Amino acid sequence: MGAERRDFVVAGSGAGGAAAAARLVAGGARVLLVEEGPLARPAGDAFEAVQRYYADGGLRAALGDGLLPIPTGRTVGGTTTINSGTCLRTPADALARWEGASGGAFSASSFSRLVEEAWRALKAKTAPAETMTASSRLFLKGLERLGIPGGHNLDRAEDGCVGSGLCCFVCPKDAKMTSYKAFLAGLEGNARFELRSGTSLVAVEAGAGGVRVRLRGGAEVRAEGLVLACGTTATPYFVRKFRLGPDWRGAGAGLSVHPAAKVFGLFDEEVEGRKGVPQGAGVVDPEDPAIRYEGVYVPPEMSAMTVPLEGRGLKRWMDAKPRVATFGFMIRDESRGRVDHPLGAAHPVARYRMSPRDYARMVRGARFTARAFLAAGARRVLLPFNIEANEAADERGLAALPLEAAGPAALQMMAFHPLGTCGLGRVAGWDQSAGPGVTIADGSVVPESLGVNPQVTIAAFGLRAAESLLGVRA
Amino acid sequence: MISLACLLPLARGYARHAGLDDDASALAARLRSRLSLAPWWARAYFGAGALFVRFAAPLLYLGRARSFAGLTDEEREELLGKLQRDGRPAARAAFLGVKTMLAVTVYGPRGTDGR
Ligand SMILES: Cc1cc2nc3c(=O)[nH]c(=O)nc-3n(C[C@H](O)[C@H](O)[C@H](O)COP(=O)(O)OP(=O)(O)OC[C@H]3O[C@@H](n4cnc5c(N)ncnc54)[C@H](O)[C@@H]3O)c2cc1C
Ligand code: SF4
Numbered sequence: 001m002g003a004e005r006r007d008f009v010v011a012g013s014g015a016g017g018a019a020a021a022a023r024l025v026a027g028g029a030r031v032l033l034v035e036e037g038p039l040a041r042p043a044g045d046a047f048e049a050v051q052r053y054y055a056d057g058g059l060r061a062a063l064g065d066g067l068l069p070i071p072t073g074r075t076v077g078g079t080t081t082i083n084s085g086t087c088l089r090t091p092a093d094a095l096a097r098w099e100g101a102s103g104g105a106f107s108a109s110s111f112s113r114l115v116e117e118a119w120r121a122l123k124a125k126t127a128p129a130e131t132m133t134a135s136s137r138l139f140l141k142g143l144e145r146l147g148i149p150g151g152h153n154l155d156r157a158e159d160g161c162v163g164s165g166l167c168c169f170v171c172p173k174d175a176k177m178t179s180y181k182a183f184l185a186g187l188e189g190n191a192r193f194e195l196r197s198g199t200s201l202v203a204v205e206a207g208a209g210g211v212r213v214r215l216r217g218g219a220e221v222r223a224e225g226l227v228l229a230c231g232t233t234a235t236p237y238f239v240r241k242f243r244l245g246p247d248w249r250g251a252g253a254g255l256s257v258h259p260a261a262k263v264f265g266l267f268d269e270e271v272e273g274r275k276g277v278p279q280g281a282g283v284v285d286p287e288d289p290a291i292r293y294e295g296v297y298v299p300p301e302m303s304a305m306t307v308p309l310e311g312r313g314l315k316r317w318m319d320a321k322p323r324v325a326t327f328g329f330m331i332r333d334e335s336r337g338r339v340d341h342p343l344g345a346a347h348p349v350a351r352y353r354m355s356p357r358d359y360a361r362m363v364r365g366a367r368f369t370a371r372a373f374l375a376a377g378a379r380r381v382l383l384p385f386n387i388e389a390n391e392a393a394d395e396r397g398l399a400a401l402p403l404e405a406a407g408p409a410a411l412q413m414m415a416f417h418p419l420g421t422c423g424l425g426r427v428a429g430w431d432q433s434a435g436p437g438v439t440i441a442d443g444s445v446v447p448e449s450l451g452v453n454p455q456v457t458i459a460a461f462g463l464r465a466a467e468s469l470l471g472v473r474a
Numbered sequence: 475m476i477s478l479a480c481l482l483p484l485a486r487g488y489a490r491h492a493g494l495d496d497d498a499s500a501l502a503a504r505l506r507s508r509l510s511l512a513p514w515w516a517r518a519y520f521g522a523g524a525l526f527v528r529f530a531a532p533l534l535y536l537g538r539a540r541s542f543a544g545l546t547d548e549e550r551e552e553l554l555g556k557l558q559r560d561g562r563p564a565a566r567a568a569f570l571g572v573k574t575m576l577a578v579t580v581y582g583p584r585g586t587d588g589r
Contacts, residue, residue, distance in 0.1 A: 047578050051511035059516060059571065067566035304577035310554035315492040318581050386559045409561030 003220040006032045008469065009213050010227040011201035011238075014078020015455045016442035017229030018179035019118060019462030022187060024227075027470040030192045032223075033184070034215055036200035036230075036346070037075035040082075042172040046299040049169035053082055055346075060233070062257070062337055062350035062415065065408035070257065070350060070415045072231055076197050077180035079231065080455055083416075084167045084279035085156040085176045086294065087124035088452035089115050090460065098424065098447060105430035111460060114467075118459035121182040122157035129153065131163035133276030135325035136295040138267065140281055142372030151283040154294065157182065157455070165274035165297050179459065200346070201230065204242045204438065211437040225437050225469050229462065230345070232418040232443040237345040239422055245434035250427045255337040256449035257352060257415030260330035261384035262296050263366055264307070264317065265373030271325045274299060290451060291365045293372075296328035308386050308412040317382060325373065329365035330416070332451030333358050339421050352415070354408040362411055363403045370398050384412040417454050423447040432465045441465035477521030478506055481575060484524045487543050489580045491550050496580070505579045516571070523572030531557060 007029035010021040021033045043049035050058040053075040062068040073079035095108035132153065140151040157177035167176055174181075187193040196215075203214040204226060211226045228235050228244075236251035238244065278297035285291035298306050300321060307317050317324060337352030354362075370381040374395060381398065383390045387406045392398040422428050422444040432439050441462045443454060450457060485505055489496050509517055528542045535556045536549055545553065557569045 045582075047508065047582065048511055057512050057516050059519070059574075061567075061570075063563045063567075065563075066561040067563055067570055069570075301578055301582035304581035305574050308558070310558035310573075311491065311551045313555075314581075315494070386561060388555070388559070407561070410559070 003212060003222045004032070006030045006221055006223045008032075008225050008227060009034065009211070009221050009223045010229060011213075012036075012078060012229035012231060012234075012442060013076050013180065013184065013195065014073065014229060014231055014442060015080050015179050015458040016462035016465070017227065018077065018183040019121070019459040020227045020229060020441040020466040021193070022183035023463050023466030024469065025187055025190060025193045027466065028192070029470065029473070031194070032221060033193070033195045034199045034201055035076050035195065035197045037073070038198050040075040040077065040170045042170050046166065046169040046302045049082065050302070053170060060348070062352040064337065064351050064353040066411065068257070068259070068352055068413060068415050070233065070418055072233060072418070076195070077178035080179040081170060082168050083455060084453075085158055086279050086453045087119065087122060087155045087157050087456050089119070090457040091451060094448065094450060101425055101447075102430040106424065111464065114460040114463045115456055117463055118456050122177045122456065122459065123159045123182070124155045124157050124456070127153045127156050127277045127280040131161060131277045132280045133165070133278060133295060133297060134271040135297065135327055136276070136281035138265065138271070138325045138376040138378075139293070139295070139327040139369070139372050142374070142376035143283060145375040146372065148283070148286055148372075150286065151281060153280055154282050156277065156280070161277060163276040165276060165278050166299065167278055169299065182459075201238065202345075204238055204244065206242070206244060206435055206437040208436050224473065225439060227465055227469070228434065228438060228440045229442040232421050233339050233348040233350065234345050235440060235442055235444040236339055236421040236427075237341040237348070239427060239434055239440075241341070244438045245427065245429070247427045248434070251422050252340055253336070253338045254420040254423045254426060255339055255350065255352060255418060256333050256335075256420045257337065258330045258417040258449065259333055259354065259358065259362060259411075259413045260328055260416055261362060261366060261411060261413040262306070262326050262328040263369040263373060263384065264382040265325045265327075265370070265376070265378035266317075266320055266380040267323050267325055267378055270322050272322070285365070285368060288361065288364065290332040291329055291361055291368070292452070293327060293329045293365070293369060296326050298326065306412070308382065308384055308390055325378070327369050327373070329369055331358060331361040331365060332449045334449070336420075350418075359408050359411075360404075362408075362413065366403065367398060371395065374398065386410045386412055417443070417450070419443045419446040419450060419454060420448065431468050432461065439465045439469055475506065475509060475517070477509055477517040477524075478502070480521035480524040481505055481509070481572070484528050484542060484572070485576055485579055487550070488576050491547065491554075492580065494580060501579065504582070505575070508575060508579055519571045520575045523568055526568045527557065527572055
């Protein structure tokens with residue numbers, strides 16, 4: 001059977017791939033978008049959603065100081081289908097740095113225009129006060145009592161959100177603006193566009209004459225160009241394996257992850273965790289802008305596994321669940337890890353060790369969140385450290401917890417935002433190219449730890465990749 | 475399902491230890507349905523983790539050549555605490571999967587946050 005023909009093949013339908021595909025189709029190109037995962041439907045409960053729509057059933061993790069889970073989506077819409085929907089613009093200082101480092105090949109003002117386009121496509125808007133969770137209200141109340149300004153409702157990608165608390169487990173109301181809804185839903189029926197879900201890219205041959213890609217099942221497609229958007233943990237596999245671009249050897253290194261953790265607070269009143277938008281509110285640390293605090297909620301069927309206790313201690317907190325509030329934090333990390341693929345693209349092996357400065361930030365983040373809960377009236381707080389003394393009933397008890405000595409291996413943390421494994425100017429060119437015919441458009445190109453939730457930035461990189469391909473074509 | 479056979483006795487002991495004396499057949503049905511959602515390699519991982527906690531961990535962490543079921547309440551409490559607090563990657567990897575299954579099966583249905 002001969003190879004199929006398209007103008008462009010896009011691999012991966014997440015934040016970057018969906019935006020790139022839509023812009024290429026709008027520019028008149030014939031596009032095949034291949035996505036390894038299936039189309040998502042609301043699941044019976046959170047555990048089922050994780051098994052069906054998270055890569056490796058949610059068990060993907062980096063080895064290092066301990067075990068650092070890296071949840072990523074494996075479904076149409078990629079990780080945006082199981083994310084919290086929070087929207088933040090690319091920080092201006094990062095844009096200025098990239099412009100400077102690129103010698104002008106990266107234009108901050110052009111990129112800002114694309115960020116605004118992504119913002120509009122995602123229908124980003126401020127979460128209304130009435131959809132705020134009780135956890136967020138308590139955290140903001142604590143900040144107010146401590147005299148800390150800046151607590152605010154976050155902007156979110158949604159259209160008709162009713163605050164049902166399940167953003168990370170496939171929105172049951174189809175209200176969250178995933179990259180599928182924002183960029184692809186409108187292309188259904190367009191003759192120039194085909195979405196093939198449940199199909200993965202397996203091999204790439206690229207040269208000056210175009211690309212030839214092989215898909216799982218054996219189908220071959222020839223095209224002018226390939227947009228690699230398989231996500232930060234998979235894209236470097238293709239770059240290294242098929243030696244894409246002059247700097248393919250560096251692919252996989254440079255992994256930043258925004259380490260994140262959460263604090264539990266036990267209150268007298270009922271908290272009714274799931275009512276509201278899980279990540280509806282946030283604040284930047286008043287003394288260290290590298291730390292951001294953002295709301296979080298884990299449904300009951302999943303919450304026991306996130307509590308840093310076992311046996312009777314775990315039971316105590318689970319019995320009190322209706323009165324337990326949670327709030328999270330993440331840091332802009334300076335530590336870097338790497339991803340390798342001894343078992344193929346679908347089975348990345350990630351390694352990540354945390355620097356002492358990042359660890360100090362995690363400790364500060366945990367204490368800050370716990371202080372806010374205590375100020376809001378929490379009877380007890382539980383901090384994300386797997387050590388014996390991880391609970392406190394007041395400020396003095398909190399100060400006495402031996403967190404500084406515990407070390408990163410004791411941290412109960414997660415990595416929701418892997419970035420940088422094919423960073424611009426290091427592996428990908430500043431125009432996002434990886435050799436002739438191949439362009440990268442996902443979190444892997446973000447050249448540094450961003451410090452803000454990255455979906456808007458990644459979508460802007462998707463649009464930029466498409467514009468550059470269409471420009472070359474013209 | 476081999477993984478079910480490995481996990482079920484541990485899930486029963488784990489629930490009983492926490493004072494959650496569940497109907498054994500309901501617990502088995504929940505565990506079976508949870509496991510059925512996971513791919514084969516994850517089921518193998520969960521099952522191996524369960525064997526580790528049941529038979530190897532008491533010796534490694536407490537120096538007792540007994541199974542999880544043969545430990546006293548205090549010993550079980552100490553063992554679970556040590557497993558939770560062991561930050562070494564291999565130990566974490568061994569306990570993470572099995573804790574995932576135990577937590578979702580034993581505590582999962584107890585959610586009382588309004589859904
Ligand atoms: C629980 C959670 C909550 C989050 N919340 C937020 C938030 O509130 N705001 C925010 O800005 N960010 C959030 N993020 C992060 C954000 O969603 C991701 O950073 C972003 O979606 C990454 O985009 P991407 O294009 O790089 O990759 P992804 O969105 O991960 O998409 C990659 C896609 O490629 C597919 N793929 C992989 N290999 C292949 C292959 N060989 N062939 C074909 N397809 C392949 C995958 O199945 C996947 O669908 C969250 C992340 C998580 C895990
Ligand atoms: S809070 Fe509920 S309705 Fe709103 S986006 Fe999240 S899951 Fe959907």
